[in-house]
Amino acid sequence: MNPTELFNILALLKVEGVGDIVAKKLINHCGSAENVFNSKSQSLKSIDGIGAVLIKNLKDKSIFEKAERELRFIENEKISILYYQNDDYPNKLKHCIDGPVLLFGSGNLNFENRKIISIVGTREVTSHGVDFCKKLIEDLAIFNPIIVSGFAYGVDIVAHQAAMENKLQTIGVLAHGLNQVYPKVHKKYVAKMEENGGFLTEFWSNSNPDKENFVRRNRIVAGMSEATVVIESAEKGGSLITAIMANDYNRDVFAVPGRTSDKYSQGCNNLIKTQRANLMTSAADLVYILNWEIASHTHNDKAVIQKQLFISLDIDEQKVYDYLQRNGKQLLDIIALECDFPIFRISTLLLNMELKGVIRPLPGKLFEAI
Numbered sequence: 001m002n003p004t005e006l007f008n009i010l011a012l013l014k015v016e017g018v019g020d021i022v023a024k025k026l027i028n029h030c031g032s033a034e035n036v037f038n039s040k041s042q043s044l045k046s047i048d049g050i051g052a053v054l055i056k057n058l059k060d061k062s063i064f065e066k067a068e069r070e071l072r073f074i075e076n077e078k079i080s081i082l083y084y085q086n087d088d089y090p091n092k093l094k095h096c097i098d099g100p101v102l103l104f105g106s107g108n109l110n111f112e113n114r115k116i117i118s119i120v121g122t123r124e125v126t127s128h129g130v131d132f133c134k135k136l137i138e139d140l141a142i143f144n145p146i147i148v149s150g151f152a153y154g155v156d157i158v159a160h161q162a163a164m165e166n167k168l169q170t171i172g173v174l175a176h177g178l179n180q181v182y183p184k185v186h187k188k189y190v191a192k193m194e195e196n197g198g199f200l201t202e203f204w205s206n207s208n209p210d211k212e213n214f215v216r217r218n219r220i221v222a223g224m225s226e227a228t229v230v231i232e233s234a235e236k237g238g239s240l241i242t243a244i245m246a247n248d249y250n251r252d253v254f255a256v257p258g259r260t261s262d263k264y265s266q267g268c269n270n271l272i273k274t275q276r277a278n279l280m281t282s283a284a285d286l287v288y289i290l291n292w293e294i295a296s297h298t299h300n301d302k303a304v305i306q307k308q309l310f311i312s313l314d315i316d317e318q319k320v321y322d323y324l325q326r327n328g329k330q331l332l333d334i335i336a337l338e339c340d341f342p343i344f345r346i347s348t349l350l351l352n353m354e355l356k357g358v359i360r361p362l363p364g365k366l367f368e369a370i
Contacts, residue, residue, distance in 0.1 A: 001081055003071065008033035009083070009102060010067035017054045023101045024084065025049065073205045079178060080105035082200070090116070090224035096249055099223055100202035106178055107198015109171065111146070115292065118148040118221045118246075120239040121155030121231035122264050129155060129232040129264070132256055134162045136229070139283035141166040142355065143292055146197070148173060148225055150217065155231045155239070157186060164192055173221050174201040175213035182209040214238055222246035227290060229280065230255045233267030240267050247276050252289060254280040281344060284351040288332075293361050316341070317353050324359060324369035332365045 012023055012033045023033075029047050030036045036044075041055050074081065082089045082103040090111050093099045117140070121129060133155060137147060147163035149156040151172030163170035170193060174182070178201060181187045193199070202220065203213060218238060222228055222245040230253070233239045243253050255277035258265025271277035278289055286292075313321060320339050324330060330338075336346040350367055353359045359367050 001083055001086070003075070005032065005034065006074070006081060007064075007067050007071050008037065010070050011063045012036055013101060014063040014066045015054070015060065016057045018057075020098055020101050022049065022054075027085075027101070070204050073179070074104070077106075077178065080109065082109075092116070092226065092249075092251075093220065093224040096219065096223040098219060100220065103200050103202055103220075104178055104204075105198060105200050107171075107194030108169075108196060109198055109200070110169065114169070115143060115145040115290075116148060116225045117145050117286070118225040118228045118242070119155065119159040119231060120149060120221065120228060120242050122233050122237060122239065122267075123152055123154035123156075124234075124264060125154040125158060125232055126262075126264055128258075129256075130158050133158045133231050134165075136231075136283050137162040137166055137168070139351075140286070141168055143287075144168065146171060148221055150175070150214075150221060150238075151182075151186060151189075151199070153183060157189070159231075160189060160193060164189075164196070167196065169197040171197045172199045173217050173224075174199055174209075175203065175217045176209040177201065177203050177205040177207045179205040180208075215241060218242040219245050222251060223249050225251060227252040227254060227286060229253075229286070230268050230271060230277065232256065232258070232264040233271075234264055235266040235270065237267055240271070243271055243277060252286075253277040254286055254289075256280050279344075282348050282351075284348040285344060287351055288347040291365070313353070313356070313358070316345075317349055317356075317358075320346070320349055321353065321358055321369055324367065329362060329366045329368045332367065335367065 012018060025047060026036045027033055030039050037058060044050050044055050082105055084094055084099060084101050119133065137159065145168065147159055147168055147170040149159045149172060151160065151174060160170045160172060172193060176182055178199065181190060207213065218241050222242050228243055228246040228251060230239050230243050246253050253276060255268035255271040257269055257272055257279055260269065272279050278285065280286065320335060323335065323339055332346065336343050350359065354361065359369050361367055
């Protein structure tokens, strides 16, 4: 994007009464932000929802001074710009009506043909939540997904750390400008995250981590992801807002259940109870519902599945393997029925067997022994 185009977009976003939805409406009608400023009042009035007050605000000269200051910051700090009409913008976020017109980024971001999941939860994460999050990301690493979270305390930073440990791209969506780090104690993770992934924000360099900003950034976390996973949450919390937004965007939501007496399982249990989230007991649940296929993925440009020379199957896995050997290709539901396992259990067994290289998935939720 050239500096003039960016300057005009920045100026448009500073017009009083212009948010992301109105800005997109104006740009789509006029062709560009520059054309918006050059259009005649009569032409702008023909746009649904655009009135005299907003047209008057477009004449405010101070917006160009603010845009100039931000443009200097972007150029000096070599900030990446992701524009909603460009290919490098997160694809799923393009389809969200209130998705940001601009995203500011730092690090090495690559969304091309990648699966993206967001992992959120309480800032007061328990040891059980930490263990589950680490195991989940370790098991999903074979699919090489991008792990998105909010770079906050608790579940967020655990997810980022686990992604880095498994050499996965991870992105922190911030509630402030890229001129600062919040919380400050997480500054030690910045350089490592920017090596493979980095940070995204819609907020300008003069924005502070105010309370309302965290709610706004949650729509980016939910909107850019294929699915949102809630690890732990109290009865009320920001992660539940993210889950609700993900539902509104028609994304899959997963929640990890817990004991009814546990404070930080209340939110997850309620999401499952009200059918706003799928119950998650392992990575296999997500793989099954999203219909991810291991065979079509590579990790670090190397084959990720190699059939082992000496394969150890437990009793349940052996039962499934023997059934597939006798009967050939079978549907997942039929395997569960004939082998007498519930669906959630057979999903886990099939994923483990796939990782061991003894079965393979086929289109239409079919599986066969190798």
